[in-house]
Amino acid sequence: MPFGGGLEWLRARDPGLRAVRRSARVTLVACAGFYAARYGLGDRVVAVYALFGAIASGGMSFVPGAPRERARTLLAAMPVAAALVTLGTVLGAHAWTAALGMFGVGFLVTFAGVGGPRLGGLAGGLQAFYMLACFPPYAPETLGARLAGLAAGMVMMAAAEVWLLPDPAPGHYADRLARAAALAAGALRALAAEPRPPVDSPERLMAASQELRMSRVPADERPTSASARDRALCQGAAYMRHLLAQTRQLTQDARDTPGARDPAASRLLHASATACHGVALGLSGRGPAPSDAPYTSAAADFEARRIHLPVLGASGEAVVRGGAIALDIANTGALLVTAVRIVLGAPVPADTTSPADRPGPFWYAGRPAPSLYARRLLAHLTPRSVYFQNAVRIALALAAGRLIVGVLDLSHGIWALLATVTVMRSSAAGTRTALWPAFGGTLAGAAVTAVMVFSVTDHVAVYAVVMPAAYFLAFSARPVLGAGWVQTFSTIAAVAAFAQLDPARPGVAAVRFTDMVIGGVTGALIGLLAWPQGGGGELRRACTRLLDRGTRAVTEIIDTITGNGTVGDALVRARLAQTIAEASYAQYATERGAPDAEHPAETDFQAIMLAGNRTIIMGQTLVDHCPPGALAAWPHSATHLRDAAHHLRLTALSLTYDLRSGKQPSALIEPPEANVPTDHTVIADVCAASEGRAPDPLLYYAVDAAIWLTSLQQVVTAIRPAAEGRTAAPG
Structure with a gap:
């Protein structure tokens, strides 16, 4: 295959080469930290934690946002990661204390993701920090070296997010909302004009509404956090979709009854068009925060006028209906303006909702982010919440896996827990689907490593060469080749890394596969017993x-x-x-x-x-x-x-x-x-x-x-x- 054709094939499976960029960053940082500590400082503990610090924060964490935002998130998570390493080091004295700690960490870290995609994206990496520290050897005297390696790996990973093959900044949901508002403004202005020019097709208005659906939005653009800004974006999108639907209805009616017009309704539509134009300018950064002032006089004029107009025949009925829809658009537009002002941090009117009907639609305006996050946590602290269910399922699976590994005294037991995290999904069916590629990929990787260990024996230089290539392929394989290949290359990379710390034993490939089976089966059984239907x-x-x-x-x-x-x-x-x-x-x-x-x-x-x-x-x-x-x-x-x-x-x-x-x-x-x-x-x-x-x-x-x-x-x-x-x- 020519190089150009291969690149197009790769771009089709990995748009923007995001996975390739991410894999290169993680691989370079992880290997650089590992080699510097292992061969430069001669410190195995620092080497392991520098390696895992980069892998956990860059490879197992999926933090959305622009490169600098991701870097700030990783640096802000460092104290939590250090606390988890410390906790794992202390509780690793006994299998049962480590398992209890694993349950608590697994639940809290997973459930914390209810606050937004950044917290949820960190869950896998934060769990890995505790996992690594709670396994033998129990050596609290090495805590300083562990934390030093952790800090080195995370700081280098944060720097790499900004300066090493940075990803293009993701799109913003606010831009989608701005485009929809601009389209609505044009359609409303056309409906209000005299003589009326050709109006936008209903299909374009429908398409703009569909583009606001979360399922049409990339994961790193979705406003799903507990912040007031994201809440207002979601709420504003709902108002925008209704406004587009009613504008679409007026567009269709204008074709059916072209002569039915009410000047007051036209002025109201023009005011709505002006407000939507202000929304588009404000969200795109080309103007100030929008105002609902255009509605004030137009709505008062319309209300005063429509109650005095006689209605005669079918044309009168069309005028009444068009006016009612125009008023509905204006009321929805006023709500949209308020939501957008919250997005832009502009002041909004005080909540006029009566105490009996509260909370009002904008109850969250002006509230500090910690209180909004706490409110969402409390709202989901119920067995009916999918976030709660998922946190319990993962916590049970990880705790059970840690206890089993401790009882059986398996070497490299962390591989079992990493396998549990890899295959766990929100439903038993999803877990089973992920299980077989993981088993097959690990078995293939184990076969390769068995041959490699038998052929290479204790030639450390070979493992040092193999490790970067294996990690690069492991982190980039999922979107390109599939989940099974991730486990294949991860197995090779893990064996190559540990072979540089201690002489590789011939049975290390079998140990890796055994741990994967134990972790995967544990996750599947817990998934079958605890809320198996998932989301x-x-x-x-x-x-x-x-x-x-x-x-x-x-x-x-x-x-x-x-x-x-x-x-x-x-x-x-x-x-x-x-x-x-x-x-x-x-x-x-x-x-x-x-x-x-x-x-x-x-x-x-x-x-x-x-x-x-x-x-x-x-x-x-x-x-x-x-x-x-x-x-x-x-x-x-x-x-x-x-x-x-x-x-x-x-x-x-x-x-x-x-x-x-x-x-x-x-x-x-x-x-x-x-x-x-x-x-x-x-x-x-x-x-x-x-x-x-x-x-x-x-x-x-x-x-x-x-x-x-x-x-x-x-x-x-x-x-x-x-x-x-x-x-x-x-x-």
Whole structure:
């Protein structure tokens, strides 16, 4: 194969050569530290810890961000790594104390990842520091040398992140949001113009919405930490997706009824376009933080005008509907502006949510990062949390593996625990899938090392030459050749490293394979016994709760404004269910790389997340603006709204049943027929009740509620057993 063709083949499997760059950095730093300590200082302890310091912080840790951000993260983690090495050194006196320590470290380090991808990315490396220190020989007098080697390896690794083949800075989720806002601004400006120019195609608006989905975003760009900025980015994306969906609806309506226009609604759309333009400029760094000032006069003008306009015939109904959607866009845009101001660190208005309805949508604004992190930790400190489950499973597997290795007195027992970390996944099925490539790769590596040890015997120079090449191939093999090859080259590299410390025994290859089998089987058994369904099982339960509580909130709100009930805590419960479901989906997404890619018949969980977002966003807006019992005086419209809300709940019931049972979703209840209430039906009732005059102002709440219910019905009906890329919910 020509070199150019080989490079293209490599780039296709490793975009940007990120794995190759990372492998080169880790290999050069690890080998440089090892050789300098082993042959320059003549200190074996420093050599081992310098080697593992680089491997654990650079090869076993996956810290997102720009090179300087990764370097700062590694340096900030050094005190924790030193504490773990110290703890392992102290508890390594006995197998049972080491195993107890392994359980505590395994749980705490893994569970700490709930705070964000940087903490989660450090988990494997931090666990390795304790593992190495808690194995024989028990030598507390070498703690100083251990810490010196650790510091050397981590400092050199941090420096290499910045100056040695640094990766290109990853993209920013804020840039995606800025592009979507710019597209929305253009479409809204076109809808508001007179005469109206050609508007953007609905397909472009849909595509921009899909690009905001987390499953479309590289892992190192996802705003998933507990910080206020990342929370606001996620929340702003939800508002943006709803705004795009409603803009898309107006675009389609403009094609169907080109003559239906309301000057006040046009001014409101223009104000929304101005605000979205400000969002795009602020997020891209080309302007100040956006302001919701454009909405103030336009919204007041629209509200004052629409309650005085008579409605006549089909054109009047189209004007009423277009105005209601324009107001929905404006309300959503105001929320988007607030979220973006939090992202940019600009001041936001005080929370006006009533004490009974708190927490409000922006409860986290202005709170210090440690308190937000502590809040998230407490929220997930429950057996229902996937993060909690995963932490317990890994802690049990590592503790059991350490105890078994201690009881059997296996040499190089750390290999067994590293094997457990390698094969453990969030589900038993995922663990089994990772197990066989690990076994096969280790067996192949053991065969090669057996031949190498037999042929080379005690010629240390050969091992010194083999080690860098083996480590380079081990760290770069996963995306290029597959997980099995990682174990093949890791086995060769590990034997080559330890052969430079002590004479290699002929049975070292068998020891390596035995440790891998013990560690892998231990992880598989724990995975089978403790929450074997992993993120998929918990995600189904979380989505069941979200659909159930979300549709309960919808019926409760509609019953309240139509005079048949009172507002309870259903919306608060739906908000909590949404938080847990989003966290479960994030964990589930890590199990397969690309959700649904290998299982195209699975439920479109992302559409369920979108339904929950719309329930909370629009439900809270309606509760804030529509008084209880406001529509009781118009029983016909009230009945239509209640029927639509209950039909929505029935549509979701078949999904919740299938999700509970773990079956593939069956055919849903048919979409509403012509005689079932929709926004068109309710608007027609409002216009008929007005008899050509301006409707009573309270009747516009019925219009706003109808727009909301129709939007939710479209999303829930679109949830089908299909891949995310093939079936997309509106917006």
